[in-house]
Amino acid sequence: MQRIHPLEGDTVRVGLLGFGTVGSSFAEVLAAQAEAGVRITRVFNRGVERKRLHAKATFVPRDAVWTERVEEVLGAADVDVVVELMGGLDPAEGWLRSALQAGKHVVTANKQLIAFRGGELFALAAERGVQLLYGAAVAGGVPVIPGVAQGLCGDEVTRISGILNGTCNFILSSMETGAEYGEALSRAQAAGYAEADPSADVDGLDARAKLCILARLALHAEIDPEEIPAETIARIAAVDFAYAKELGCTLRQVSRAELQDGMVSASVGPMLAPRSSPIAWSHGTQNMVVTSGRFGGDVVFSGQGAGGHPTAVAVLSDVRAIAEKSAQVRLSARRMKVKGDAVAPHYLRFVVADEPGIVAAIAGVLARHGVNIDCLLQHRGYPAERLPFVITTEPCPSSTVRRAVAEMAAMRFMVQPPLCLRMLIVNDTERD
Amino acid sequence: MQRIHPLEGDTVRVGLLGFGTVGSSFAEVLAAQAEAGVRITRVFNRGVERKRLHAKATFVPRDAVWTERVEEVLGAADVDVVVELMGGLDPAEGWLRSALQAGKHVVTANKQLIAFRGGELFALAAERGVQLLYGAAVAGGVPVIPGVAQGLCGDEVTRISGILNGTCNFILSSMETGAEYGEALSRAQAAGYAEADPSADVDGLDARAKLCILARLALHAEIDPEEIPAETIARIAAVDFAYAKELGCTLRQVSRAELQDGMVSASVGPMLAPRSSPIAWSHGTQNMVVTSGRFGGDVVFSGQGAGGHPTAVAVLSDVRAIAEKSAQVRLSARRMKVKGDAVAPHYLRFVVADEPGIVAAIAGVLARHGVNIDCLLQHRGYPAERLPFVITTEPCPSSTVRRAVAEMAAMRFMVQPPLCLRMLIVNDTERD
Structure with missing residues (x-):
């Protein structure tokens, strides 16, 4: 069982690392919840003077400290929870280690960090008696992490399938109506759903990290993201949708992981999915996760996987869970090999x-x-x-x-x- | 913030009220989880001698006490959590009050009790510093209660729509392929999905109770189940599916509640739903809940809403949450009037x-x-x-x-x- 680090007083004080799209949306969503019992006391960002002019900076309490020195947040006496929204492995990993060492609870949306270093970071959090929550790291506003952690801990989940990358889903569901890949990608870039260099999304690296996080949580399997075979969607053409249709199918970037003979069979890439299956339901930038449990059968979670507001909801939900002294139900995960074959x-x-x-x-x-x-x-x-x-x-x-x-x-x-x-x-x- | 009643030792001891379909499945699912940290110590049921011959009685530890006297469970020193699976308002309400008074945590699948008496029972639990969890009361194995409580507490949910009754969904989705109502009902009865007297299901009383529970949790609105207009599905005919199809729709029993001008607009009954909408996805006995949040948008939860195993998963997940000393994030709900009009x-x-x-x-x-x-x-x-x-x-x-x-x-x-x-x-x- 897990000890919970005691919080002082009735308000949880947040030190925010990053005031970009998600950070500023977090301030906005929090400001709309008068009774949340959560307050931003410190904000770290580069170029703080510019950030303070951000339209959403008005949602941060006037007496909050803005700083360009991260150590003024990580160990601050008036911070109970460090909320990390910077992304990437380095320097985020060092910062979160410092925060956990200093006895701060941590909430993060950093999927790469949780996928690659989660095991060690959870161990450190447990050792320090604090919480490390990451509901925003997978499927943004879709509460699949707390839903699985709390709501399916009574089952044995044996398989996860999902649409974990909204960019790929936008591109492939646009192609359903006849567009070629390049055209659909340009449309995704114009809409702000895809980066100028879209490779992390279209080649499956983003989805692979999220799949590892779900595998650890739902399958209790610690796997190396780089062992999961990932295939690009860039070779899919309009003609494939025409043939898939004839087969009663459509195409989606599907991430799958399944326990099999002491290994995890896992892959990320474009697949044909029957039009009648939940996987085919998701359109546009939606995300979806389908868990298959030994006793409870299939459960579907679906909604907006990205964007400032949905992600901020997931972050604030985690902070509030800490405020309510709620420990996530956690099971140990064991290191397992990935079987790419199926x-x-x-x-x-x-x-x-x-x-x-x-x-x-x-x-x-x-x-x-x-x-x-x-x-x-x-x-x-x-x-x-x-x-x-x-x-x-x-x-x-x-x-x-x-x-x-x-x-x-x-x-x-x-x-x-x-x-x-x-x-x-x-x-x-x-x-x- | 919520205090959590301390649990002694590392194993949570369960006193089980009811060894029917769900109770025996609970014992079975628990027996499959060696590391759950949960143990059944007492079982109450009428006709205990007969129940002990139940095929699944072997899943109950040999040293557990079987009794026909409920008070031997409610206040027993070797019970930390009372799990109530009997259903109905009376005598279940009195029993759960006694258990809470005695400082026991309570997990229940009793939707009528939580819908009609939840407000008072939550207050009593809070006063006694114990947990009252009810994840199995709505949508069985679909983790919508913990998903909303933990995962969407950072949002302002303004509307809930759902398929909350598997019997109606089975009947109406059978009628999609041409069956008349009476024929589809007989099929549901033959498959064990509908009672000999199906009125609680088909007339919407079951769904109405579940809608109240969701309204309290997600909309923070305490409403009287009997104020919600409920209409029967018994008047739907095959011809309605033919006309609905022409309108791009199908028919489902839909439960809806939405905050509007300080009231809750709510209703339960058959409605036309566009074939492209999530509501139309659910087939057979599936349940589905769609929440609409101010910041996070629409989130869909779907899966098996009933049956011994899925319901047992929800019950065990709640017991494990208590074992992990996890307090559900809870907001106060205020009493609101129902507006049946829309x-x-x-x-x-x-x-x-x-x-x-x-x-x-x-x-x-x-x-x-x-x-x-x-x-x-x-x-x-x-x-x-x-x-x-x-x-x-x-x-x-x-x-x-x-x-x-x-x-x-x-x-x-x-x-x-x-x-x-x-x-x-x-x-x-x-x-x-």
Whole structure:
């Protein structure tokens, strides 16, 4: 059981690290809750004079101290909870260690830090008798962290599937209506949903960190984010949505982790999801997490995964939990290896310069690897010199089908390397 | 802030009231969690000798005391938490008062008790410095109570919509594929989802109690369940699904509560929901709750709302929260009046013995009440002496349209009283 560090008085005093989008929204949301029992006493940011002119600076109490020296927050006597909204591993890690050492509770939205260093930081917090909460680090305003920690601790969760990156979801759900990838990415950038360099989002690195955090919490598995295979969504084309539709599916960036034989089967990347599955419900920048429990079955959490206000709600909820002296239910997690491989049907999309014998050649390679073909789809109306067509396979290990595909990539009629995606099957999301 | 009654030692000792479906599943789920730090020490039930032969009685520790005398549990020195799974207001209320008075924490799945007497019982628990948790009382295995209590306490929730009764959802989602009401009800009864007397479910009384519990927690509004207008689903017919489909909608029993001008606008009953809305996603016995927050937007929670195992997960999660000395974040709720009226578009379905002038007569009544017609739908292929057709209205107060409909009911060509349902509109579920 966990001891809780006693708080003095009835108001919890917050030292805020970072007054950007989330930090200023936190001040705003807090100001709207008169009875929250939470007060900002210190704000750290670079360029404090400029930050004090921020439109939302008026939501910070007038007597709060603004500083450019982080140590004036981390150990301050008038700070009970350090709220870290800077992001990144360094220097955030050192700051949070100092805060925990100084006996401060910590609330953070820093997914990379919790994914890569969470295990050690939780141990330090436990040793110092303080709380380290991170509800904003996964799925922003969707209360999946407290929902799982408090509400599903009575179950044995065996699998997590989710839409953990709003940028990818925005791009892929835009492509559902016919846009090509580049066009959808530009639209996401114009709307402020994607960075100028979108790789952390589209290549799955952001989702991978969040998946590790969920795996530790829900599966009690401590895994290394870098062991999780992550695939980019950048190779998905409009034609894939047309073929997916024919298969009763759509495409989403799916993050999955499942306990299997003492390992965690995990991956992040674009997959085909049946249109009837919860995963296909999420549109735009929404996030979604589906947990599968041994006793409670599937539970879906969905909502806005990012943005100043939703993230600020998650941060303030954590601070209030500390104010109410609420300890999160926590179970120990054990270090586990990641298995990137999974048995599933696969979707193979080829773009070829048409000539006789292509299907026979491809089928021959698949047969040699023991991969059975489920169906072949070829729509009309494409140019013969860049002809896209699709083969789906019966369930087989990803590693096997990838070996077969690698072999095909060298075939002279291939205009580009084949695209190979896993297909979520309905009993895959409904199985006990 | 809340004090937490200290627990002795590292194991929380449970006195179980009721060893039926949920109670025995609780023992089973607990037995599967070796490290839960929770142990059943006493079990109360009528006919204890018979209960001890229950297949799942083997999941209860051998040294636990089985008794038919409830007072041997309520005040027992070896009980830290009383888990009440009997249901109903009386005698459960007296028992839980005794347990709280004796300084026991209480976990209950009793929705009627929490809906009707929750306010007083929470006050008593606070006075005695103990916890009263009830995560299983709403939506069974879906962690909406801890999700809202812990994860959304940083937001101002202004509206709740939900599918809170799995029986109604099973019946209505079965009717989507063409079944008539009676047939779908029989199927629900055969599958064990509906009672021989289904009225508590189909007439909305069960959902109404759950809506009150959510209103107290999320809207901080203490409302009287009996003030909430509840309408039966028993008048819905297969033809309504056909017309709803043409309107891009389906039908669900929807429970809604929204803060409006210092009152709570609330209702329970069948409504038309757009097929694209989260409400329409839920099938079979699933439950769903959608909260709308001022800052965080819409959050969806969905999963299995009933059944022994999912409910037991919610109960055990609450017991474990107590074991971890976790106090739920709680805000005071204030007593509010219920406004049953709402402005919305309405769906009016008539069954008439056809004759000239019917539409003119109906349109005349609507015009006299200031209700504008949006569209008129009439499918072919029905007998002229029992002709169903539909009029939808532009948004107007339910009370107005109901007065108009009451006037029409007496018209000589009406074969049965018109059916009048609210239509959820998309910006109704997406509005900030």
